[in-house]
Amino acid sequence: MTLSEEDYIKAIYHLGKGENTTVSTNAVAEQMETKPSSVTDMIKKLSDKGVANYKPYKGVSLTEYGQKIALSLVRKHRLWEVFLVENLNFSWDEVHEVAEQLEHIKSEKLVDQLDKHLGFPQVDPHGDPIPSKKGEFKKTIKKLLNEVPVGTSGICVGVKDSSTPFLKFLDKNDISLGDTVLVMEKEEFDGSLNIKIKEKIIHISNQIAANLYLKITE
């Protein structure tokens, strides 16, 4: 199997969790199911092309230019996933393999028009954010207090507070982190608000709202 430069760029990007950290030769080799020596060869080449920063024995990271390429691939991948689910009856767990191929198609007009055709979606079918043409992510995790517009729905995630009253509140309302869907219903002047969980509307205080975080899905 012959791997493309784009495949290497993606691997470096994903191993660095999109944060442009340095990743090791072995990590890249393992991820790509190839040998470390092959990775060394390729990252030297990527370095020559100005796509990656490579210091022998110190690992690789992407240059700004390399990141742009990676983000463009992520953008294309996720837009195609939306297309497959919304227009071609794919389910969210079927799309990855095909999007993996489609993301390599080269045409700026194609991507721009696809984006427009889909109504400029912010997230893919897995809820992952779609970077803009310029490579920027919309912030998808927001504090319930003051940051979430009425009508928005999302999933409860990571909570700062672990005090007894707060955990009791979660328990009482059947909220489990990572999978409970919330809809913002109404917001009061004092920051307290109404949310809908599992068809029931409940009122929560501003104090609790300040500690609940929502991963926006729509």
Place this chain on the structure above:
Amino acid sequence: MTLSEEDYIKAIYHLGKGENTTVSTNAVAEQMETKPSSVTDMIKKLSDKGVANYKPYKGVSLTEYGQKIALSLVRKHRLWEVFLVENLNFSWDEVHEVAEQLEHIKSEKLVDQLDKHLGFPQVDPHGDPIPSKKGEFKKTIKKLLNEVPVGTSGICVGVKDSSTPFLKFLDKNDISLGDTVLVMEKEEFDGSLNIKIKEKIIHISNQIAANLYLKITE
């Protein structure tokens, strides 16, 4: 540039005009902008795989299996062209290059669903027919007499008759072969019929209808 097996299959198919004729090594080389010796190497390989029939010095043709692959590529290419024009605001003269990439994407479900999404189109934006999943073409060139349903539009093409009255008829009605658009309006029991040409409806005899051929575009 490194050419894929699929690229070779396409070249052989197109040079043979889709009729599975034998094509020469040099013709393939010229079409693909590569050297004859490279072609020899590849067609040997295709022959080993059961995709092509190769007799040294006698040229290549596709096996039945090879033809299936070629038709599947044509099908994908043309479906994607329809998609680009109908859904993504491409014009018909912009689509080729992108479709050239998209046709290599491998997913049966993708093609089936795309076909469905587009409403099972019969022709691409250039008016070329789209083969079915089984590799069959709908006949797109039909005799005006008895073969064309009311409402159908198409382009006047190849005429059998070259008698003076017939040519006079064409001239009088401003019909030029290859680009005049016709719409079938009404058909009489005796085979004479009304057609619309350039916003004018004219009546033609069954004799003339038997000699006019229409390339269906819609």
Place this chain on the structure above:
DNA sequence: ACAAATATTTAGTTTTATCTAAATATTATT
């Protein structure tokens, strides 16, 4: 800080697609 374990690179080999140039086969011309 040293030795052992692990990670990375280098050197040299293999594979594959391509090319050039020479050799051979086919086709065209007289």
Place this chain on the structure above:
DNA sequence: AATAATATTTAGATAAAACTAAATATTTGT
């Protein structure tokens, strides 16, 4: 039918990606 022109194949060279195994650097554990 013989020769010239053209087409095709073969043999061997080059380039690129990937591998193995050995060499070298870094990290870990005591």
